[in-house]
Every structure is written in structure tokens, then in C-alpha cells.
Amino acid sequence: MHAPTPTVLPDPAALRLTGALAEWNPEADDTLLVLAIREETPDVKTFVLAPRDPCIFHYRPGQFLTLELEIGGESVNRCYTIASAPTRPHTLAITVKRVPGGPVSNHLHDQIKVGSTLRAVGPMGEFSCFTQGAPAPAPKYLFLSGGSGITPVMSMARTFHDLGTPRDIVFVHAARSPADIIFRDELELMARNQPGSFRFAPICEADSVRAPWHGLRGRVSLGVLEHVAPDYAEREIFVCGPAPFMKAVREMLKGAGFDMSRHHEESFDFAELARAEPELAAEVVSAELLQAVPEALEVPVVTYTIEFAKQKRSIECRSDMFVLDAARRAGVRLPSSCSKGLCGTCKSKLIEGTVEMKHGGGIRQREIDAGMALLCCSKPTSNLVVDR
Template identity: 50%
Template sequence: MHDAESSFSNPGTWESAGRVWASGEQQTLTCCRVTNETHDVKTFEFRVGDGMPVRFEPGQFMTISANVHGQSVERCYTISSPPTRPYLVSITVKRVPGGVMSNWLHDHMHPGSHLRAYGPSGTFTSTAAAPTKSLYLSAGSGVTPLMSMTRASIDLGLDRDVVFVHSARTPADIVFRKELHQLTEKSPRFHTFFICEGVGDEADWTGPTGRLSLQQLAAWIPDYAEREVFTCGPAGYMHAVREILREGGHDPSHYHQESFDITAGVAPEPIHEEEPVTQETFTVTLSRSSRAFKMNASETVLSAARKAGVAIPSSCSQGVCGTCKTKLLEGTVDMQHNGGIREREIQKGFRLLCCSRPTSDLILEL
């Protein structure tokens, strides 16, 4: 039987519903609607470029670019809308104390406002497999990619066996709380559970309080060990979830997590102080623009490109998110990634520029 959701990752079947927006291509986004989800979380809905529908996979993210206080700032945010509604794409953003982009969006993004964005990217998506039973685990803003997956599945009438467990600080901090309840009524095999650290101002909260434990997970979902698990949230939460599942005997090969902290934006590039500075230099040539720049062998290609004024989409700068994935046409690099690229992509010549240091002159497909 043909699975409609697989159409998202199959250009031949989904082409009529939207065009490919390459991850390295910038488009102008026009804000159409702003929705207050909680006291510090807003959803921003955008129309893309010429208004044509856009194809992406549920769980992918966009890298947005804006001029904030006179400086160009880039951050990546998961698309919270589903690809089944391709004429608008939305991001759901929590206001973070000291967060440059999150505060700017909350304070300045209104219907009619514009910003620039790179196309959808990322491999954290439910379309990579079609499990018979899934378990979605999220905390805080980590709900967004799993919400895109949920909305897409229910829009398509797939009626999959999915259990969605979300952790929040208080009941008032549960993002998409009302909609998630409504979605359980639309899909009989979709179930939700919430756990909050405290009750906050909602004294009549009847749900559990504290943090997710193996005992609570087993009580809610006795067959959790048989499910394909997708999880997203702060790094500490994802580490705790992995430990809970490991203790409970869940097979790690059926575990998937978003590979960057979506609440933190762009992480600084790691500094390898223990590495001696090498004076060897190489030339990097960009095949499409015929631009070229020199770089030191101790630098990452991404860092050197930025210094040379070359705009390359990036996010985590630690080899985990895959945003800066670029094809290497000629030359060799030393790439020390952290899971942001697949072996078959490496075999095809792709490299993550944020964690690649040159060992020869390079020609990049840029």
C-alpha cells in the first residue's frame, strides 16, 4: 500500500504540490500571522517568496537571517507547520532571556514584516521510516518538530498508533495544549500525556508533576520498548530520556533525536586550544561563483568562508545539524563530525564545512 506521507521525500510524487526550496537558497519570508501560544511562546506564519507552495519533510528546520541592531544574525528554527499545508510555513519561538533572535522576533515581527531564510534542511523526520507504533517525547520548544509530524500524519488520515508525551515547566507552559487535545479526537490511535514540573497558577491541575521517569513512562505506555522513538528538547532532557529508555531496555537503533538545541540558536564554533596552529595555507574555490579565498589549515572551511565574506547557511557549527552540508568537487579535508551527515552522503562527496579542515586546495559546489 502506498503511504501518502512518503510523498514528502519523493520528488516525483510531491512535485505538483510544491517546488524544491534548496537548503542553500535564500528566499524572502513575509509574515502573515502571529499567534500567542503561551505567555512567552509565539508562532509566526510566513508566505514564502512568490507565494508558491513549498515542499519539505515534517521535522525539518529553516535557517532564518535578519538584521538585528545593525548586525546580521542567523538562527535555525524547526518548522512547526506540516507539509500538508505548503502555502504557509510557520516557526514557533520561545522568548529566551538574552536571546538575540528570539527577542527580536517577539518584539518586531508583525504581519507584513519581512526576513530572509534558507530552505528547509535536516534529517530528523518521521518520513525516514514508517513505523507501526511511535512514541514522541518532547520538552519545552522541542514540541515543534513533533507537532509538524503529528499534524501531517493526521491531515493525511493515516491514523497511526502514536503516543505523544510532552514535558513542561507548568500547565500554562504547554505549547499547543488545546490543539493536541483536539487532535486526539480526530485520530483514535493518537494519544497525549503531559507532565509538568509544577502546577504554577493552575491549582486544579490533575496531571502528574515532576520529571519524566521510567515508572511514569511504563505506566502510561506499557509497550514503549516496542515503539520507534522521536525526541526533541533541551540537551539535558534528551540525555535523561536516553538514560530512561536505556534502563528500560529500549533498542537504541529505534531512537531518533533532533541533533541541536533549538532553544539555543547558533552555537559558537568549538575552539581547539590543544591543537597547534599550523601556518600551511590552501586555496578554496567556489565553482558556481568562481570566487576564491585563502585559508589556514587550522581553520574550519566554514569559519574561513565567513571571514572571506561568503554566506553559507549554518546553525550548530559542531557537525550535528547538517545545515552547512556542501559537495566537495575536488580536494581533501579532515572532517570530524558528530552525526550530522550520513555515510552515503559522504560517499557522494558531501562534507560538513563547520567541522572540516583542508588538507589540500579545495573546489566546492557553491
């Protein structure tokens, strides 16, 4: 009598490389499996993600993903730019910097392991050198990044590297010290692989312990740009980093007479949101939204009461105002980031009441059907009770 033949399960990695795979659809299955975790620097980790059932990801380099996490019994949404390249579509990766006291980044660093699952929605965002409907990518680029803001331009650089088409790129990255240069080894390898067309120019403010820095020192300045990219005025410039970094670059380029139509920066600042984690808010408010007025005067403006159940606060909100803007005016702190209905950070449960919502993709239809709403793009049509 022969022993039964043991069942051999298929190798998931082999499955991902065989046959035509469907595109990942978070509406059908929003769960991603953590396949690998890589330590980039002492306080930065990369999480490599894939669907449980083999699928492929379609996105443009520079776009972001919104994670939905349960932390301390609360549902928290956070946006993370995809650091990987769409030219390798079987997985995607997010790179997260630990923020002291930050509940989300510390949860990811300390609690998420290989084999863990994360819920996500996306990809979304328009910060990309491969924007839909735009002309072909420019012949010359200057990427300027600060700290963990490196991720979207890293995705762009990886994409060009994988495609193997000639592209003149100068990649400037600002870090505190050599030990804090994220993706340093890979960027140096990319420079060696593309001599004459890709230049990596890190700049550090200080030495690392037992590792003196002999490269560019200080902060990004016009002198630095003139040194590493004398033709910067001819380049398409993409900038991402903390808000002060992006503001300084913007003012520097304007002062130098740069054609700002060729300057692109991340429209909302993930690094600023991360620093605000203990308060679960980013203080970025769209001025035009705060000053919104009824477009059709014949439509009556009604004032409704908005109750935030957990905070035990009630405010008034006009029917022509977004709930998030009214809350901010009244001093109620709520999680938010993009203020455009894209990222899902302000997603909240409506216990009572109805809203008119025009979102940009940051919420699923099944969540809307379950009574969820994005407060940044929702105007009340009745009194509301919000689970915040």
C-alpha cells in the same frame, strides 16, 4: 461618461489555492512574508510564513529552517524547526520561545509583525520519521518532547493527523506548568479526533497561577513511560528538547534495555543554542572533528594564521583542521550549532584568503561567490582574515 472601473487586485490567498504552483526555491528568492503571528503561551509565538509570490513548500516533518536576520547592524543566523505539516504546503510555521536576554528570540517577538519579511534558507535536517530512502513509517510511535523542543514532533503528529492513516502514537510533552504547554488545545483536539490511536500525555512540574494541575506531575521517567505507554519497548521513539532532557531520556532508555536503534533524537539542540544567544554560541563540538588527522600522509600539513577582525584575535590553524575547531581550541567564541555545514549559523565573510569547504546545504552558491564560508566545515588553504 462612465467612471473608470477600479482595478481589483487578486486575493493572494485565492492565488495560493488555484493552479499548479512551483516549489519554493530559496536560491531564487529567499524572502518569506509573515502572514500571521499566534501567541501559543505567554512566552512562545508561532510565525506563519509564505513566499511573496505564491509557491508551495516541500519538506519532511522534523526538518528545520535557518533564518538570516539583521540585528544591531550584524548578520545573525538562527535555526528553527518547522512546526507545521508538509501536508499543508502553502505556508510553513516556526514556533519561537522568548529567551531572556536573547537577541534573536526577542527581536522576533518584539520587532517582527504581520507583513514583515524574513530571509531564510532550507528546509534541511534528517530528524524525521519520513526520512528519504527509509522504510515506510512505523506502526507505533512514542514522541517525547520538552519545552520548545515540541516543534519537530508536532510537525510529525500534524502530518499523521492530516493523512488520516491509522497510526498508534503516544505523545508525551514535559512543561513547567499547564500555562507552558505549547499547542495544548490542538493536541487535545487531535486526541479527540483519533480515539484509540493518538494519546496526548502532558506532564508538568508545577501548577500555574489560578490553574492547578491534575495530570501527570514531575519529570519524564521510566515509571511515566510504563504508565502512558506500557508497550514503549515496541515503539519507534523520537525525542527533542533541551540537552539535559534528551540526555536523561537516552540514559533512561539504555538502562531499561531499549533497542537504541529505534531511538531518534535531534542531532543538535536548538534550545541550547537559544540559551547561549547572549554569547552567540552553542558549546557543541564534534569530538571526531577535533581529533581529525590527515588521511593522506603524503599531503603536507601547513599552518596558517587566522585573524578575526572584529575580535582583534589571531590564531593558528593547520590545513587539516576546520577553522571553527581551531578557534574553539584557542578560546575564540564563534556562533555555531550543527558543526555539519547544515544550519548556516557559523556563516562568515572572508575578508582575505581562501578555504576548502564541503558543506551540507547551509550556504547558497551566490553567498560562496560573495566570499562567505561556513567555518565549521572549512579548512584554510591560505592565511585568512575573517569578519568576526
